[in-house]
Amino acid sequence: MSKKVMKIAIICVVVAALIFAGYLWKQKSSSKGTASAQKLSTAKVTKGNLEVVLKDSGTLEPMEQETINLKVDGTVKKVYFNEGDVVKEGDLLYELSNEDLAISLQKAELSLKQQQIDLQDALKQKE
Numbered sequence: 001m002s003k004k005v006m007k008i009a010i011i012c013v014v015v016a017a018l019i020f021a022g023y024l025w026k027q028k029s030s031s032k033g034t035a036s037a038q039k040l041s042t043a044k045v046t047k048g049n050l051e052v053v054l055k056d057s058g059t060l061e062p063m064e065q066e067t068i069n070l071k072v073d074g075t076v077k078k079v080y081f082n083e084g085d086v087v088k089e090g091d092l093l094y095e096l097s098n099e100d101l102a103i104s105l106q107k108a109e110l111s112l113k114q115q116q117i118d119l120q121d122a123l124k125q126k127e
Helices: 003-037 099-126
Strands: 075-079 094-097
Touching: none
Parallel strands: none
Antiparallel strands: 075 094
């Protein structure tokens, strides 16, 4: 290789090295400027409760679902549970009011009293 070509190659390598060194120096100085420009905030550590709130939407399905079939008709007088409550077998759920049943009960009670009076009369006649 000629001396002239060798000189040009060395000059190109030196220029490329200077450009690369300048690039690295520029990167280093710009990162220092950014770091010094950032302000760090501090806070005193205190003990407290952590509150976590989750928001979502969806459909809830019951674990078991039962249909209630009543043997008598009537009007619901009182409800003994709220929606979402867990109930188990044997729990009282509703109190019903049925005028026909109330009248039938009164008639049966009157009939019982009348039969008790008749029994007392029969026992007196026997003596």
